[in-house]
Amino acid sequence: MTPPGSILIVGASAAGLSTAEALRRHGHEGRLTLLDAEPHLPYDRPPLSKQVLAGTWEPAKAQLRSTAQLEALGARFVRGERAVALDAGTRSVTTASGRVLRADAVVIATGLTARGLPGQNSQNGQHSANSLNGQDCQDGQDGQDGQDGLAGVHTLRGLDDALTLRTHLTGATRLVVAGEGVLGAEIAATARGLGLDVTLAGLGHTLLGDQLGDVIGALLGRLHTDRGVRLRLGAAVESLTGANGRVTGVRLATGELLPADAVVVAIGSRPATGWLEGSGLSLGDGVECDTRCRAAEGVYAVGDVAAFEHEGLGRRLRLENRTNATEQAQVVAANVLGADRPYTPVPYFWTDQYDVKLQAHGLPSPDAEVSITEGDPEQGRFAAVYREGGQITGVLGWNMPKQARVLRQRSLGAWQRPQPLSSA
Ligand SMILES: Cc1cc2nc3c(=O)[nH]c(=O)nc-3n(C[C@H](O)[C@H](O)[C@H](O)COP(=O)(O)OP(=O)(O)OC[C@H]3O[C@@H](n4cnc5c(N)ncnc54)[C@H](O)[C@@H]3O)c2cc1C
Numbered sequence: 001m002t003p004p005g006s007i008l009i010v011g012a013s014a015a016g017l018s019t020a021e022a023l024r025r026h027g028h029e030g031r032l033t034l035l036d037a038e039p040h041l042p043y044d045r046p047p048l049s050k051q052v053l054a055g056t057w058e059p060a061k062a063q064l065r066s067t068a069q070l071e072a073l074g075a076r077f078v079r080g081e082r083a084v085a086l087d088a089g090t091r092s093v094t095t096a097s098g099r100v101l102r103a104d105a106v107v108i109a110t111g112l113t114a115r116g117l118p119g120q121n122s123q124n125g126q127h128s129a130n131s132l133n134g135q136d137c138q139d140g141q142d143g144q145d146g147q148d149g150l151a152g153v154h155t156l157r158g159l160d161d162a163l164t165l166r167t168h169l170t171g172a173t174r175l176v177v178a179g180e181g182v183l184g185a186e187i188a189a190t191a192r193g194l195g196l197d198v199t200l201a202g203l204g205h206t207l208l209g210d211q212l213g214d215v216i217g218a219l220l221g222r223l224h225t226d227r228g229v230r231l232r233l234g235a236a237v238e239s240l241t242g243a244n245g246r247v248t249g250v251r252l253a254t255g256e257l258l259p260a261d262a263v264v265v266a267i268g269s270r271p272a273t274g275w276l277e278g279s280g281l282s283l284g285d286g287v288e289c290d291t292r293c294r295a296a297e298g299v300y301a302v303g304d305v306a307a308f309e310h311e312g313l314g315r316r317l318r319l320e321n322r323t324n325a326t327e328q329a330q331v332v333a334a335n336v337l338g339a340d341r342p343y344t345p346v347p348y349f350w351t352d353q354y355d356v357k358l359q360a361h362g363l364p365s366p367d368a369e370v371s372i373t374e375g376d377p378e379q380g381r382f383a384a385v386y387r388e389g390g391q392i393t394g395v396l397g398w399n400m401p402k403q404a405r406v407l408r409q410r411s412l413g414a415w416q417r418p419q420p421l422s423s424a
Contacts, residue, residue, distance in 0.1 A: 084275050111272055
């Protein structure tokens with residue numbers, strides 16, 4: 001294969017920027033363009049729900065690279081311009097302003113879009129939320145204050161969201177977080193740190209139950225209630241209440257009304273693929289790609305948006321975590337330039353809540369049997385393994401990073417080769 005002379009990356013955040021850097025490292029000297037809908041220099045998202053929201057980091061500290069480092073890349077950055085269409089056959093991308101960018105290879109790195117509550121009738125100050133069946137914000141467009149027609153209702157995906165929410169929380173006293181996943185739990189923890197009165201409501205029965213199962217979910221629940229968060233789990237959000245255009249509360253399906261002067265909707269995201277409708281690519285839960293992260297001839301996907309075939313596991317995966325964005329970028333860059341490398345990661349994510357750092361390796365399914373192998377939850381430090389069918393499928397560290405890494409190495413190392421899972 002002749003290496004592409006020009007490469008266009010759509011989405012210039014963690015995955016897109018890492019791909020650009022890896023392309024240069026792998027020897028691509030040709031034209032390199034990065035297009036992003038946001039006007040900001042590339043920044044990191046994990047601090048948004050933690051240090052940036054807490055106000056301990058200025059936005060500049062979340063920037064991924066300095067201006068000098070970005071310049072040294074020798075790439076053209078087109079910022080504040082949204083891609084609205086791709087012709088996969090000619091590898092042409094059309095932007096919202098009508099500009100057409102063509103390249104020999106295109107890398108899709110458009111990440112996720114936050115789900116918001118559906119905007120519905122706003123009669124009598126009642127705004128139906130349709131029991132948390134989320135409605136999507138426009139592709140790649142961050143959620144807006146004033147969702148559902150009410151000010152004071154937020155989602156959190158981008159820097160502007162974090163700054164708007166931060167400003168609002170500074171003057172607020174009662175926050176309701178809708179959503180019991182990672183993001184909802186992190187926001188609740190940060191808001192408690194800011195001294196707010198926080199209630200977290202969610203459909204699931206435990207915090208992060210969908211990701212980590214009920215054993216760890218119950219421990220997380222205790223972590224939050226011990227710090228003063230009120231939990232309303234197993235409870236759908238029925239509607240929002242408002243007065244004079246501002247949110248005043250959240251009504252649950254149980255009939256309970258949770259008073260609030262700020263609401264964060266953290267009910268999940270979906271891959272930002274709306275702009276790819278009609279592109280000829282296969283779009284399911286993300287951009288569907290093969291084991292090489294290739295979606296079509298000369299078209300690749302990377303990061304949160306990419307649904308790739310994991311050769312070691314023999315199934316399709318889409319990973320929403322920061323480490324994947326960087327690791328997958330290395331493989332995608334190599335393959336764009338003619339290598340033939342499968343991407344076979346051991347999935348990994350972390351979350352910081354209060355003084356706890358949780359690290360999860362592998363696929364810690366809620367259906368797995370969980371056993372603690374080291375440490376003690378009562379002491380605030382432990383490591384655990386997840387077993388399914390007698391095989392270790394996941395490893396978790398609760399303030400025990402080193403032990404979790406050792407367990408991962410011992411139990412999940414084989415994932416990185418095209419082999420079946422190891423048994424313990
Ligand atoms: C608040 C928050 C906290 C997080 N905390 C953690 C954590 O603690 N640990 C962890 O492992 N992971 C965490 N994550 C997840 C992690 O940040 C993501 O996995 C990572 O950012 C994915 O990178 P990406 O480049 O694939 O997507 P993104 O970072 O979402 O970047 C996608 C880019 O594409 C652009 N874009 C979208 N559509 C278009 C379009 N049509 N045209 C042009 N540009 C477009 C967007 O503007 C954006 O810049 C967190 C995420 C968030 C939002």
